[in-house]
Structure formats: C-alpha cells, structure tokens
Amino acid sequence: MSVKELKRELLRIAKIKSAISLLQWDLATYIPPNGIEWRAEVLGELSEYVFSLLTSERLGELIYEAQEEAENEEDIALVRLTKKEYEKHKKIPRDLFIEFQKKRAIAEKLWEEARKKDDFSILQESLSNIVKIIIEIADSIGYEENRYDALLDEHEPGLKTSKLKEICYYMKENLLILLGEIEPKHLKLKRLSEICDGEFPLDKQKEFCLKLINTLGFDPSSGRLDTSAHPFTELIGLKDVRITTRYDERDFSQAMFAALHECGHALYDLGIPERLFGLPTGDGASSGFHESQARFWENFIGRSSHFLIFIKPILDEYFPQLKKIGLEELWQAFNIVKRSYIRVSSDEVTYNLHIMLRFELEEALVNGNLSVHDLPQAWGEKMEEYLGIKARDFRSGVLQDIHWASGLFGYFPSYMLGNIYAGQIYFKLKKDVGNLEEIVSKGEFNLISNWLKEKIYSFGKLYEPLELVKRISGEELSPKYLIEYLRDKFLRGES
Amino acid sequence: MSVKELKRELLRIAKIKSAISLLQWDLATYIPPNGIEWRAEVLGELSEYVFSLLTSERLGELIYEAQEEAENEEDIALVRLTKKEYEKHKKIPRDLFIEFQKKRAIAEKLWEEARKKDDFSILQESLSNIVKIIIEIADSIGYEENRYDALLDEHEPGLKTSKLKEICYYMKENLLILLGEIEPKHLKLKRLSEICDGEFPLDKQKEFCLKLINTLGFDPSSGRLDTSAHPFTELIGLKDVRITTRYDERDFSQAMFAALHECGHALYDLGIPERLFGLPTGDGASSGFHESQARFWENFIGRSSHFLIFIKPILDEYFPQLKKIGLEELWQAFNIVKRSYIRVSSDEVTYNLHIMLRFELEEALVNGNLSVHDLPQAWGEKMEEYLGIKARDFRSGVLQDIHWASGLFGYFPSYMLGNIYAGQIYFKLKKDVGNLEEIVSKGEFNLISNWLKEKIYSFGKLYEPLELVKRISGEELSPKYLIEYLRDKFLRGES
Numbered sequence: 001m002s003v004k005e006l007k008r009e010l011l012r013i014a015k016i017k018s019a020i021s022l023l024q025w026d027l028a029t030y031i032p033p034n035g036i037e038w039r040a041e042v043l044g045e046l047s048e049y050v051f052s053l054l055t056s057e058r059l060g061e062l063i064y065e066a067q068e069e070a071e072n073e074e075d076i077a078l079v080r081l082t083k084k085e086y087e088k089h090k091k092i093p094r095d096l097f098i099e100f101q102k103k104r105a106i107a108e109k110l111w112e113e114a115r116k117k118d119d120f121s122i123l124q125e126s127l128s129n130i131v132k133i134i135i136e137i138a139d140s141i142g143y144e145e146n147r148y149d150a151l152l153d154e155h156e157p158g159l160k161t162s163k164l165k166e167i168c169y170y171m172k173e174n175l176l177i178l179l180g181e182i183e184p185k186h187l188k189l190k191r192l193s194e195i196c197d198g199e200f201p202l203d204k205q206k207e208f209c210l211k212l213i214n215t216l217g218f219d220p221s222s223g224r225l226d227t228s229a230h231p232f233t234e235l236i237g238l239k240d241v242r243i244t245t246r247y248d249e250r251d252f253s254q255a256m257f258a259a260l261h262e263c264g265h266a267l268y269d270l271g272i273p274e275r276l277f278g279l280p281t282g283d284g285a286s287s288g289f290h291e292s293q294a295r296f297w298e299n300f301i302g303r304s305s306h307f308l309i310f311i312k313p314i315l316d317e318y319f320p321q322l323k324k325i326g327l328e329e330l331w332q333a334f335n336i337v338k339r340s341y342i343r344v345s346s347d348e349v350t351y352n353l354h355i356m357l358r359f360e361l362e363e364a365l366v367n368g369n370l371s372v373h374d375l376p377q378a379w380g381e382k383m384e385e386y387l388g389i390k391a392r393d394f395r396s397g398v399l400q401d402i403h404w405a406s407g408l409f410g411y412f413p414s415y416m417l418g419n420i421y422a423g424q425i426y427f428k429l430k431k432d433v434g435n436l437e438e439i440v441s442k443g444e445f446n447l448i449s450n451w452l453k454e455k456i457y458s459f460g461k462l463y464e465p466l467e468l469v470k471r472i473s474g475e476e477l478s479p480k481y482l483i484e485y486l487r488d489k490f491l492r493g494e495s
Numbered sequence: 496m497s498v499k500e501l502k503r504e505l506l507r508i509a510k511i512k513s514a515i516s517l518l519q520w521d522l523a524t525y526i527p528p529n530g531i532e533w534r535a536e537v538l539g540e541l542s543e544y545v546f547s548l549l550t551s552e553r554l555g556e557l558i559y560e561a562q563e564e565a566e567n568e569e570d571i572a573l574v575r576l577t578k579k580e581y582e583k584h585k586k587i588p589r590d591l592f593i594e595f596q597k598k599r600a601i602a603e604k605l606w607e608e609a610r611k612k613d614d615f616s617i618l619q620e621s622l623s624n625i626v627k628i629i630i631e632i633a634d635s636i637g638y639e640e641n642r643y644d645a646l647l648d649e650h651e652p653g654l655k656t657s658k659l660k661e662i663c664y665y666m667k668e669n670l671l672i673l674l675g676e677i678e679p680k681h682l683k684l685k686r687l688s689e690i691c692d693g694e695f696p697l698d699k700q701k702e703f704c705l706k707l708i709n710t711l712g713f714d715p716s717s718g719r720l721d722t723s724a725h726p727f728t729e730l731i732g733l734k735d736v737r738i739t740t741r742y743d744e745r746d747f748s749q750a751m752f753a754a755l756h757e758c759g760h761a762l763y764d765l766g767i768p769e770r771l772f773g774l775p776t777g778d779g780a781s782s783g784f785h786e787s788q789a790r791f792w793e794n795f796i797g798r799s800s801h802f803l804i805f806i807k808p809i810l811d812e813y814f815p816q817l818k819k820i821g822l823e824e825l826w827q828a829f830n831i832v833k834r835s836y837i838r839v840s841s842d843e844v845t846y847n848l849h850i851m852l853r854f855e856l857e858e859a860l861v862n863g864n865l866s867v868h869d870l871p872q873a874w875g876e877k878m879e880e881y882l883g884i885k886a887r888d889f890r891s892g893v894l895q896d897i898h899w900a901s902g903l904f905g906y907f908p909s910y911m912l913g914n915i916y917a918g919q920i921y922f923k924l925k926k927d928v929g930n931l932e933e934i935v936s937k938g939e940f941n942l943i944s945n946w947l948k949e950k951i952y953s954f955g956k957l958y959e960p961l962e963l964v965k966r967i968s969g970e971e972l973s974p975k976y977l978i979e980y981l982r983d984k985f986l987r988g989e990s
Binding site: 019026220238240 | 506507510511513514515517518521525526527528529530532533534536537540541544714715716717718719731732734735
C-alpha cells in the first residue's frame with residue numbers, strides 16, 4: 001500500500017518534470033526569440049516547485065513507510081534511489097538552490113555574449129559565482145575523499161574520483177601512443193567537402209535522417225526529430241522522446257551522426273520498461289551509460305565500414321552526387337583522426353583527450369586548486385599537454401562548452417565513460433551475436449536493439465553503473481576494450 | 496507593498512498557467528500520438544496545482560491586504576477581478592473540480608469516437624455526466640436569475656442571460672429577413688474550387704499566410720504560425736503568442752481566413768500593455784471581445800472588397816492561377832451566403848444563427864429543460880427553425896463541435912457577441928479614420944491597429960465588456976450595427 005502511495009507521489013513529481021522538459025525542448029526548438037525571457041521565469045518557478053516536492057515532509061514519510069514494506073528487488077531499489085535523492089535534496093538549503101537557478105540563468109547569457117565577442121572576462125565573475133555555489137552545494141551534500149565525488153555521484157552513482165583518475169591515467173597513456181601512430185597516416189585523408197562537390201538540400205537531409213532513425217527502431221509515433229543549434233534528446237513523457245539534429249548544407253554527415261547519437265539516447269529512453277516510467281528506477285543507469293548508447297550507435301555502429309555498406313545505396317538515392325564516391329573514401333572522410341580544438345567535432349581518439357582536460361580542470365576548480373581567473377591559462381596548458389596544440393582563442397577554447405556556465409560540474413566524465421562502457425558492450429555484443437559485421441551491413445538492427453534491451457534497457461536504473469557493466473560484460477569497468485577497439489579500427493583496419 | 500506582493504503571487508500562478516498553455520499548444524501541434532495519454536495526466540496535475548493556488552489562504556490574505564491599499568484605477572480593478580476569481584473558485588469544491596477535469600478528458604475522447612462513427616449514443620452518457628457536473632458547478636458559484644448566468648459570466652462578465660435573449664430575439668428576426676433577401680441572389684455564385692483549377696502548394700500557402708499576418712502587424716519575433724486540425728490561438732507567455740491554421744490544397748482561402756481570424760486574437764493579446772501581463776487585468780475584456788478582434792480581421796477587413804484590392808497582386812504572385820480571376824469573382828467566392836450545416840465554415844449571416852441554436856440548447860440543458868438524451872432531436876428542430884434545413888447526420892449536426900464534451904458551456908454566445916461588438920467597433924472606426932476603404936486597399940493596417948490599441952487593447956480587462964463597448968462607441972451594446980453592416984455589405988453592395 002505505501003509503496004503504491006510512494007509511486008503515486010513520485011509520478012506526481014514526474015508530471016511536473018515532464019512540463020519542464022517540454023518547456024526546455026520548446027526553448028531550444030520553436031520558441032519565438034522575444035518569448036525567451038519569460039520562459040526562464042516559468043522554468044525557475046517550476047524547478048522551485050519540484051524542489052519543494054522533492055524535499056517535502058510528505059515524501060519523507062512515504063519513503064519511511066515504503067521502506068518497511070518493500071519486498072521485491074524493484075521496490076527495494078525504488079526506495080533506495082528515492083531515499084538517496086531525498087536525503088541529498090534535503091541537505092541543499094532551499095535558498096542556495098534558488099540562488100543557483102538564478103545565477104545559472106545569468107551565467108548562461110553571459111557565456112553566450114562572451115563567446116560571441118571572444119572575451120572570457122565577460123563571463124569570469126559570473127562563473128566564479130557559479131563555482132562558489134557549486135562548492136557550497138557539494139559541501140552541503142557531503143563526501144568522503146574528494147569534494148568532486150559529491151558532484152560526480154549525481155551522474156555516475158558509485159564511481160569515485162580516485163577511480164576515475166586511474167582510468168584517465170590509463171587512457172591518457174594509451175591514447176597518446178595511439179594518436180602518435182594513427183595521425184601521420186591520416187594526414188592525407190580528405191574530408192567530405194573535399195571529395196564531394198555540391199550541396200545537400202536540407203529537406204532531403206531531414207528525410208534521410210528520419211528514415212535512418214526509423215530503420216534503427218525509433219518509432220515516430222513515440223517521438224520526433226527536430227532542429228536545434230545544439231543537438232539534444234529530451235524525454236518529454238511516456239512514449240514521447242524528442243531528438244534534434246542540425247544541418248550543414250555542404251556536409252550531410254553532421255546531421256546524420258548527430259541524429260544517430262541522439263537516436264541512441266532515445267532508444268534507451270524508449271526501451272526502459274513502461275512500469276518504471278517516471279520513477280527514479282526508470283532512468284538510464286547513469287549519464288555515462290546514457291552516453292554509451294549514444295556513442296555506440298554514432299561511432300561503433302555508425303562510423304563502421306559495415307554500416308556504410310548498408311547505408312550507401314540509401315545515401316546514393318537521397319544524394320546522387322555520392323554515387324561516384326567509393327565506400328573506402330567515404331569511410332575515411334568520416335574517420336579522420338586529427339588533433340583539433342572543438343570537442344563536439346573531434347574524432348573517436350582525441351575526443352577522450354578533450355574530456356580528460358575538462359575533467360582535470362573542473363576537479364581543480366571544485367577543490368579550490370584553480371581559480372576561474374586562471375582558468376584560460378590552465379586550459380591552454382592542458383591543450384598543449386593533451387592535444388599538443390596551442391590555444392587559438394577563447395571561442396574555440398575555454399568558451400566552447402556551455403556546461404560550466406550552466407553549473408554542470410561532474411558531467412564531462414560521462415562522455416568518456418560512455419565511450420568506455422560502449423567499448424565493453426561492443427565486445428560482448430560481438431561475442432554474443434557472432435556475426436555483428438553481417439548484421440550491420442544487412443541493416444538488421446533489431447537484433448542489436450533486442451540485445452541492448454535485454455542486457456541494458458530492461459534494468460532501467462535498478463543497478464549502479466559499475467554493477468551493470470559487470471552484469472553485461474562479466475568484468476569490472478575497464479578502458480582496455482575501448483583502446484582495443486580503437487586500435488583494431490584505426491591500426492588493424494577492422495571496422 | 497501588499498499590492499506588489501499580490502502581483503508577485505499572481506505572476507507565480509501565471510507561470511504555471513504558461514506551462515499549461517505550452518503543453519496544450521504542443522498537444523494540438525507537435526506531440527507524437529503515443530505521447531497523448533501521459534500528456535493528459537500532466538495537464539490534470541498542473542490544473543489541480545493552479546486550482547490549489549487560486550484557492551489558497553495565502554491568496555485570500557493577499558487580496559484582503561491589497562484591498563486596503565489599492566489606490567489607482569488599475570490596482571483597484573486588479574483587486575476586484577482577483578477577488579471575484581478567488582471567491583468563485585473558493586465556492587467550487589476541490590473534488591468537483593478534479594472530477595470535472597477527469598470527466599472532460601473522457602468525454603472529449605468519446606466525442607472523437609462518436610463523431611468518427613457518426614453515433615451520438617457513444618457520447619450520450621458521458622455528456623450527461625458533464626452536464627450534471629456543470630449544473631453542480633453553476634449552483635456552487637451561484638446566480639440570481641438564471642443558472643446559465645453563472646456560466647456566461649465567466650466569458651462575458653456582467654452580461655445576463657435575459658439581456659442575451661433580447662439580443663437573440665432581435666438578431667433572429669433581422670437575420671432571417673436578411674437571409675431571405677440575400678440567399679436567392681447568391682444561388683448562382685461560385686466557390687473558389689469552381690472558378691479556379693489547380694492546386695495551391697502547401698508551402699506556398701504557409702509562406703503567404705506568414706507574409707499576410709506580418710503585414711497585419713504580427714511580429715514573428717513574438718509568435719509563431721503552425722498547423723493544427725482546428726485553428727486556434729494560444730498565449731504561451733509574455734511576447735509569445737502562437738496561432739495555427741489548416742491548409743486545403745484546393746482552396747487557399749481556408750488557411751488565409753483562419754490565419755486572419757487567429758491573427759486578430761494574437762494582435763489583441765500582444766497589444767495589451769506589458770505591465771498588465773499575467774495579471775487578471777491583463778486579459779482581453781471578455782471572450783466576446785476577443786472574438787470581436789478575430790472576426791473583425793477575418794470578416795470586416797479580410798472579406799471586404801478593399802482588402803481584396805490590396806492582396807490580389809500578392810495572391811497572384813504566390814498562386815499564378817489566380818491571375819485570370821477578377822476581383823469581383825473572387826469577392827463573391829469568399830462571400831457566398833447559404834444555409835449550411837457546419838458552423839465554422841458558414842458565412843457571416845448564417846453564422847449567428849448557428850450560434851443562437853447552440854445557445855438555446857445549452858441554456859435548456861443547464862436549466863434542466865432538456866436532457867442529453869433528447870438533444871439530437873432538439874438540435875434537428877432548431878436547425879429547421881433557424882436554418883430551414885433538416886439534420887443530415889450527427890457528424891454535421893450535434894457532434895460537430897467539441898465544446899460541450901469539453902465542458903465548455905457558456906462560451907458559444909461569445910462568437911455572436913464578437914460579431915456584434917465588431918459591428919459597433921467597425922462603424923466607430925470608419926467614422927474616426929474617415930477613409931477606411933482607402934486605408935485597407937493600400938494595406939496601411941498600422942493605422943487600424945493603432946486605433947484598436949488605443950481604444951481596446953490598452954485597457955486589457957480593466958472594464959467589463961458592456962462598459963468598454965460604451966467607451967469605444969459611445970453607445971450601449973447593440974446588434975443593430977452588425978445587421979446594418981450585413982445589409983450594407985450584402986444588399987447595398989458596400990464592402
């Protein structure tokens with residue numbers, strides 16, 4: 001009875017969150033520019049309401065009662081997750097939460113201006129305020145070893161900063177070797193715009209992307225594909241997941257890979273059992289696990305030569321100028337490994353280096369070992385250390401991502417962890433299905449989806465990510481599979 | 496100080512309402528079909544929250560305090576309107592409100608099914624429940640003369656059912672005479688599809704509609720034009736008003752007139768002073784006044800020959816097949832007066848007869864003088880009485896409008912009152928500007944908008960509609976101007 005009541009209260013909160021999701025989706029897609037200011041107010045109001053529901057005495061009582069009663073694994077996990085969330089929220093002073101919302105909104109605006117004018121000083125003070133609040137929040141939540149743990153746990157429950165640093169150490173060592181071996185061979189490779197003239201009409205690109213995600217199993221009755229400046233996935237409600245992509249008239253692959261990435265997120269959201277929807281158990285296992293699904297479809301599948309075999313005839317139909325381009329040439333155009341400034345457009349090897357750089361900087365900021373004032377210089381030093389290139393300007397450097405201005409500290413590692421989880425998942429999948437290359441080149445994606453559903457989606461957030469990856473692969477979290485995959489793909493010609 | 500606090504609380508409520516508006520807009524435009532069920536839950540949850548805020552002790556106290564302090568006209572009106580709203584909501588039992596929301600959702604679904612299958616019996620029981628609840632709500636709110644007053648006051652504050660009946664009496668008498676005189680002359684007139692071959696591409700229609708509403712003063716930075724099954728206007732937030740239209744490939748005028756109609760609503764919403772936004776004083780004066788602005792642009796301006804002079808060159812550019820059609824022929828195609836079944840597609844004369852029929856039936860239902868069981872037969876009798884045509888089926892009869900299934904009783908008169916207000920406004924505008932025909936044929940719509948802004952928009956809901964119409968026209972509410980306008984237009988050839 002009280003588990004049922006707890007669920008009812010949690011669904012009530014989920015409904016308010018659903019409204020917030022739609023408000024945010026609309027803000028990034030269809031809102032007329034003059035409506036943005038008021039929208040921020042609406043979002044602030046609803047966030048405060050959710051905060052008050054998440055810290056209400058009523059919820060506390062319901063958790064307490066349900067705890068006595070929960071018997072099956074799912075209910076026990078539900079109570080555990082809800083309690084953790086509740087206790088965490090209770091520790092954050094309400095005024096601090098409200099101040100955080102307001103300061104974030106200001107910092108995001110200043111970030112946009114700073115980026116446009118390529119002037120970090122515009123953002124500096126505001127970002128210092130954000131870091132100060134983040135530190136207060138982390139201290140309110142509490143931690144054992146490292147203040148950063150309090151933030152990381154939100155996105156990667158159970159993972160400690162110390163463990164993450166070990167992983168980074170391994171990754172750095174191996175990636176730098178890999179990069180040194182691959183890059184010289186890739187110097188002569190040509191990008192799509194260099195091998196293919198002519199434009200790719202936007203409406204054709206959109207049609208193609210829709211067809212592609214449908215083929216992957218994205219049901220248009222339960223979601224949408226729209227356009228936004230930065231591609232994203234928003235879970236709006238039960239059976240309503242919206243993804244976006246962006247289009248470049250000279251290079252269809254931008255839209256295609258973004259659509260594949262977001263489709264990966266969407267398939268995860270839509271694949272979690274309906275009975276868990278809206279409950280804390282009904283999320284993905286972690287941010288990193290969510291990213292793993294996105295990166296899996298985008299890179300492990302989408303950038304493979306077997307996937308190209310499958311989509312080449314479809315591509316030729318939509319974009320006839322591609323007919324004269326061979327499979328090998330196209331694969332190369334999609335897989336050039338090269339040191340560059342921008343994270344989101346970087347290749348599978350250097351992407352992780354971009355992430356580690358950010359992780360180290362944000363960990364230093366949060367622990368008071370780096371000031372926002374010194375951040376641009378530290379960024380420059382890390383760029384040289386990790387990517388061997390000199391910072392060019394703020395825009396393609398420290399100002400390229402909105403995360404910090406948004407107060408999103410502790411998220412960046414999820415992108416790298418996503419790649420690492422995907423590596424482990426990929427090897428297990430290959431082993432289990434036997435003929436992955438054939439499956440992909442024939443476009444039999446439901447065989448892959450079903451496997452992912454069984455091994456990952458069906459569990460929602462019942463297990464912590466470190467436990468889930470063990471259940472899937474039979475091994476502890478390990479970056480060696482990702483390194484192995486990259487070595488196979490870029491040095492042994494297997495992909 | 497306490498007026499300020501009252502305003503802050505009211506804006507808080509406005510923010511939640513803003514989220515509801517977006518959820519509803521999305522439900523009618525972009526939601527994927529499988530997401531509809533959950534959306535209904537989200538809307539129910541937020542409606543309950545708004546209800547609880549509107550009936551909170553805190554709001555009661557704030558009103559009480561603000562009442563002591565309000566000095567200027569705006570603040571006094573604010574307290575008056577808020578108090579009225581508060582007291583009304585306080586009288587409705589919370590459980591009744593929640594039941595109403597649920598029953599409405601059910602009835603709306605059954606209405607859709609009943610309409611599709613052309614079977615009134617599918618809806619009958621559910622609609623009876625709605626009527627029962629509506630009666631309970633009206634009795635909770637209270638009234639002096641007629642139970643219908645309690646419902647009418649929501650949409651047309653200050654207007655009594657007895658007065659409305661007088662107006663209908665006058666309207667019926669005059670419209671039936673008019674119809675008898677006009678219809679025989681219109682028998683030979685041809686519709687657009689009869690004089691013009693070929694299709695009107697949807698993208699061209701959309702471009703044209705956008706250009707048209709921009710010309711009328713609709714700022715695309717503060718709103719959008721989208722597509723939906725039934726055109727509507729939704730005020731999403733400050734400087735964010737969204738309108739929709741629908742497209743018929745064989746007849747562009749469907750989309751054009753719907754866009755003009757909704758644009759009229761939008762211009763009203765956007766024209767109300769920003770300082771009133773989100774407050775009860777920041778609405779339109781009444782539903783009828785809102786409709787007056789929609790019908791004014793759609794019919795008084797949009798269906799006039801002078802407007803055609805202005806848009807014909809633009810139309811020819813977008814739709815070359817129209818070049819060979821003369822102005823007179825086009826005007827006729829847009830203005831055929833003919834008895835028909837469907838309200839939304841009826842002409843300016845018979846439209847009001849459709850409304851009176853509905854008003855009489857809903858007034859009888861609400862007062863227990865008619866049962867839902869007998870509604871279809873009563874509908875048929877009224878159709879013969881008012882329009883002289885026999886009911887054909889349910890779909891084009893009693894099942895054509897969603898209003899009753901949605902629990903929207905007391906709204907229908909707003910459409911007719913809108914025409915009547917528009918008539919009075921039109922004559923005063925003509926007098927004030929002197930050369931309306933020339934202004935319209937030259938497309939100098941800002942002269943009209945500025946007048947409307949000064950006389951109507953700028954007052955928001957400060958005055959009740961019967962007072963506002965007197966302030967604008969110098970006369971009491973009177974249907975004679977509408978009749979005069981129709982006579983001028985259809986019998987004296989002035990339009």
